[in-house]
Amino acid sequence: MSSPVIPRRPSGWHLLLAPLTLCFALPLVWLVLSSVMSDAEINRFPPALWPKGIDLGGYRYVLGNAMFPRWFANSLIVAVAAVLSNLLLGALGGYAFARMRFAGSRTLLALMLATMVIPFQLTMIPTFLVMKELGLIDTLGALIVPSLVTPFAVFLFRQFFLGLPREMEEAAWIDGCSRLRVLFSIVLPLARPALATVAVLTFLSTWNDLSWPLIAINHDTRYTLQLGLTTFQGQHHTRWSAVMAGNVITVLPVLVAFLLAQKTFVQSLTSSGLKG
Numbered sequence: 001m002s003s004p005v006i007p008r009r010p011s012g013w014h015l016l017l018a019p020l021t022l023c024f025a026l027p028l029v030w031l032v033l034s035s036v037m038s039d040a041e042i043n044r045f046p047p048a049l050w051p052k053g054i055d056l057g058g059y060r061y062v063l064g065n066a067m068f069p070r071w072f073a074n075s076l077i078v079a080v081a082a083v084l085s086n087l088l089l090g091a092l093g094g095y096a097f098a099r100m101r102f103a104g105s106r107t108l109l110a111l112m113l114a115t116m117v118i119p120f121q122l123t124m125i126p127t128f129l130v131m132k133e134l135g136l137i138d139t140l141g142a143l144i145v146p147s148l149v150t151p152f153a154v155f156l157f158r159q160f161f162l163g164l165p166r167e168m169e170e171a172a173w174i175d176g177c178s179r180l181r182v183l184f185s186i187v188l189p190l191a192r193p194a195l196a197t198v199a200v201l202t203f204l205s206t207w208n209d210l211s212w213p214l215i216a217i218n219h220d221t222r223y224t225l226q227l228g229l230t231t232f233q234g235q236h237h238t239r240w241s242a243v244m245a246g247n248v249i250t251v252l253p254v255l256v257a258f259l260l261a262q263k264t265f266v267q268s269l270t271s272s273g274l275k276g
Contacts, residue, residue, distance in 0.1 A: 028251070035059070035244035042240040058241030059249075068246060070221060071228035075207055076253075078140055078224060082147040082206040083199050089149035090198055091191070094157025095183050099169070109158075112151045120211060128215060142216040143224065147206055153198045160194035161187065196261040203257050225250050 034042055035058055037051045062068045097109050127146055128137070136142040164187065172182045188195070213227045223231070229246050 031244055031247055031251070035241065035248045037241060037244075039239060039241050042244070055241065058239070058243075058245035061239065061242045062245045062249065067220060067223070067228060068225070068249065071223050071225045072249065074140060074222060075225040078143045078147075079203050079206045081144045083202045085144075085148040086150060086153040086198055086202045087195055090153030090157050091183065091188060091195075093149065093154035094159075095161055095179075095187065097154065097158045098161035099166075099179075113155060116151045116155075124212075124215065127212075131216060137216055138218045138222060140222060143206075143209075143213055146212070147202070150202065153202065156198055157191070157194055160191055164190060200257055200261045204254060207254060 033049075033051060036054045036056065037048065038055045038057065041048045041051060041055075097105060131137050131142045131145065134141075134145070136145060168186055169182050172186055177185070208226060209224070210226045210230065213224045214230075217223060217227060220228070220231070229250055
């Protein structure tokens with residue numbers, strides 16, 4: 001006979017976290033409500049708190065008359081390419097630092113981690129010059145190549161791999177498996193939380209990036225969604241319904257990506273953050 005399920009008693013922290021959650025969610029709720037308002041309702045003073053009816057004119061204007069579908073596709077291409085490359089190269093680098101001992105490995109790891117504290121403003125010009133020499137300026141390649149692998153992805157994979165037992169890997173080595181086969185057949189299937197965390201964080205940073213596309217991209221057909229939204233907002237500041245609709249389209253993929261990987265994201269941070 002199964003034991004009865006005892007309901008969890010509410011914690012005192014809920015009294016603090018619930019109002020904070022509402023405060024953080026309020027701007028998003030206001031954004032969504034404003035995107036289905038008419039321009040007259042948005043420009044009215046005092047502003048309307050609730051739309052009288054659902055007006056999708058802003059969405060029709062954005063998707064029909066602007067270049068948002070092209071910008072959305074550009075952002076999706078850059079973000080997906082960055083996520084896939086970080087999962088592959090980050091896993092390879094993290095496994096090497098976690099399981100292999102070679103001359104200068106600790107020094108190389110320290111130097112790699114030190115690059116995480118260097119601000120983008122210091123690497124902006126060298127990165128631009130490198131992309132110019134490669135002939136990638138004003139192409140999507142200029143946005144993809146600098147994001148192929150990040151020190152954070154390598155470090156997070158290393159931390160997670162250090163927490164995995166070596167016994168299964170050693171048994172596979174005895175059976176004649178190579179390190180790459182052990183990594184892809186045994187280790188990575190166990191590293192789903194780390195994979196999800198790297199994927200979500202890489203997607204967020206690439207999707208929301210504005211500074212580097214602003215420097216590397218000149219032609220509007222190659223704009224990312226963030227860059228296109230900035231120029232669109234400057235040109236159409238009176239059509240607030242279209243501006244709000246564009247912001248909703250921009251935020252929606254980020255929310256979906258985080259909600260899909262929320263459980264594994266938290267699990268990865270709690271399981272890998274304390275390993276030395």
